[in-house]
Amino acid sequence: xxxxxxxxxxxxxxxxxxxxxxxxxxxxxxxxxxxxxxxxxxxxxxxxxxxxxxxxxxxxxxxxxxxxxxxxxxxxxxxxxxxxxxxxxxxxxxxxxxxxxxxxxxxxxxxxxxxxxxxxxxxxxxxxxxxxxxxxxxxxxxxxxxxxxxxxxxxxxxxxxxxxxxxxxxxxxxxxxxxxxxxxxxxxxxxxxxxxxxxxxxxxxxxxxxxxxxxxxxxxxxxxxxxxxxxxxxxxxxxxxxxxxxxxxxxxxxxxxxxxxxxxxxxxxxxxxxxxxxxxxxxxxxxxxxxxxxxxxxxxxxxxxxxxxxxxxxxxxxxxxxxxxxxxxxxxxxxxxxxxxxxxxxxxxxxxxxxx
Amino acid sequence: xxxxxxxxxxxxxxxxxxxxxxxxxxxxxxxxxxxxxxxxxxxxxxxxxxxxxxxxxxxxxxxxxxxxxxxxxxxxxxxxxxxxxxxxxxxxxxxxxxxxxxxxxxxxxxxxxxxxxxxxxxxxxxxxxxxxxxxxxxxxxxxxxxxxxxxxxxxxxxxxxxxxxxxxxxxxxxxxxxxxxxxxxxxxxxxxxxxxxxxxxxxxxxxxxxxxxxxxxxxxxxxxxxxxxxxxxxxxxxxxxxxxxxxxxxxxxxxxxxxxxxxxxx
Numbered sequence: 001x002x003x004x005x006x007x008x009x010x011x012x013x014x015x016x017x018x019x020x021x022x023x024x025x026x027x028x029x030x031x032x033x034x035x036x037x038x039x040x041x042x043x044x045x046x047x048x049x050x051x052x053x054x055x056x057x058x059x060x061x062x063x064x065x066x067x068x069x070x071x072x073x074x075x076x077x078x079x080x081x082x083x084x085x086x087x088x089x090x091x092x093x094x095x096x097x098x099x100x101x102x103x104x105x106x107x108x109x110x111x112x113x114x115x116x117x118x119x120x121x122x123x124x125x126x127x128x129x130x131x132x133x134x135x136x137x138x139x140x141x142x143x144x145x146x147x148x149x150x151x152x153x154x155x156x157x158x159x160x161x162x163x164x165x166x167x168x169x170x171x172x173x174x175x176x177x178x179x180x181x182x183x184x185x186x187x188x189x190x191x192x193x194x195x196x197x198x199x200x201x202x203x204x205x206x207x208x209x210x211x212x213x214x215x216x217x218x219x220x221x222x223x224x225x226x227x228x229x230x231x232x233x234x235x236x237x238x239x240x241x242x243x244x245x246x247x248x249x250x251x252x253x254x255x256x257x258x259x260x261x262x263x264x265x266x267x268x269x270x271x272x273x274x275x276x277x278x279x280x281x282x283x284x285x286x287x288x289x290x291x292x293x294x295x296x297x298x299x300x301x302x303x304x305x306x307x308x309x310x311x312x313x314x315x316x317x318x319x320x321x322x323x324x325x326x327x328x329x330x331x332x333x334x335x336x337x338x339x340x341x342x343x344x345x346x347x348x349x350x351x352x353x354x355x356x
Numbered sequence: 357x358x359x360x361x362x363x364x365x366x367x368x369x370x371x372x373x374x375x376x377x378x379x380x381x382x383x384x385x386x387x388x389x390x391x392x393x394x395x396x397x398x399x400x401x402x403x404x405x406x407x408x409x410x411x412x413x414x415x416x417x418x419x420x421x422x423x424x425x426x427x428x429x430x431x432x433x434x435x436x437x438x439x440x441x442x443x444x445x446x447x448x449x450x451x452x453x454x455x456x457x458x459x460x461x462x463x464x465x466x467x468x469x470x471x472x473x474x475x476x477x478x479x480x481x482x483x484x485x486x487x488x489x490x491x492x493x494x495x496x497x498x499x500x501x502x503x504x505x506x507x508x509x510x511x512x513x514x515x516x517x518x519x520x521x522x523x524x525x526x527x528x529x530x531x532x533x534x535x536x537x538x539x540x541x542x543x544x545x546x547x548x549x550x551x552x553x554x555x556x557x558x559x560x561x562x563x564x565x566x567x568x569x570x571x572x573x574x575x576x577x578x579x580x581x582x583x584x585x586x587x588x589x590x591x592x593x594x595x596x597x598x599x600x601x602x603x604x605x606x607x608x609x610x611x612x613x614x615x616x617x618x619x620x621x622x
Contacts, residue, residue: 051519088541
């Protein structure tokens, strides 16, 4: 295990930023830290870096307790959401900065800086100052600095958020490859579930200052342990329906009937059913366990797909469908949810495993 | 419409330049011409006044003295204000906002208020009539101003820059001198400019705290009557020369000051 937290928590005045967290990240892999804004991603990263000290608990790196060790003495690199470069230094000097501090000779340093610059397509701009670069180039400079340092731990705190869409897509593809060869443990924070899925590797979901689940990205996505994880890993938000267990089976709100067989081994009567927007279908299927009629509020169309925002009882749901759907607000729409696409949580918001 | 676009700035500049023109005009006249007649330009052009200033030590030493204490003051002010401003911009501590405001209120008191206490104190401890005495007394006004200006510039630098430097392995002193100071160079220029200008034009404390050895130019210049009677031409020449250093400094920092305005600190 490369990076571990033991009983870590961080409190600033009365505000809890990180609640008791135990986590150990796999070494040398790309880890995604996924969670909505204010879920504590940045706080956790700052604790990883040693920029902040935890209120309780400890941080371990490569089997050593590094809690309280100065940032300068840890071999790590960090890239922020803002474009942070040293304004008085050229791109070359910016990338070379960590190596200069390590007192590398010019002949050792130059090839490494040039290689890093080449990987991030900065070679033509080596003599420019950061403020003479575009936003994308500035962030590439910061990434190149993190890359050439040869750090054991690379922290990327939403580095692509301030870039335009095209650049973001391009860098998103490159990033895991760039750092794969360095053998560094990379932690990449993001708010976007599909970014986590694209990046692959491992994902730790966060919600309200807690790491809710950590594992291979696809596993976390398919089998979230609890509702919080499922919510963090769903964009548009997870659709939710409250259920009650009755003698005949399950019953939804407003007497809605579900074709879900009753199972007796779990002694709980109240459940939460979650289904992702692309699992809320507008066409029926033999395996459907749920049929209901919702009211359209808004339809968002993005070229080849549509996001239909619906109201059913007290709930606001989203259905994600292929094709362009022109649906006027107020229209009634038949909706179907299939058994294999449901996530059933108990009253403690824990996943009820393989119930169907 | 086209005429007005050049007319208004012209009128503006004429009004602005009038007193300066008159000063320069007088400096090239003899005292007799100044007192005897009204002339728009020197009829008997003379550089005698300037020659006197550059040859008579009682005159030119005034400039040397002024420049000396102004320089000392600017250096002290910046050396003290840099760490103070860094603390105000980077740390939150008990009463920081009150302290910051209180620092500024120092500037609200007129220098005359402090003339007597400074005079008595410096006399008692033997600092009277030294460069450092004037430089220190001006610090009372310049340090708060410098802290305030620098704090604005420093707060414009994200604290992530500090952290990035630490992560790269910079120690605090390395970061401060190699990265932070260059990053706020414009702010330091602006702060130095304001310290310089205040100290350069301040008359009362400079006059009160000096006697013979370090008499500043402002004091020399304002003794209107000497043994030779009215020397208006000479005084005008001294006044013209007093404007020159300020004009130089403004020329060099004009771009920085624009940046300072953009940051809302000036």
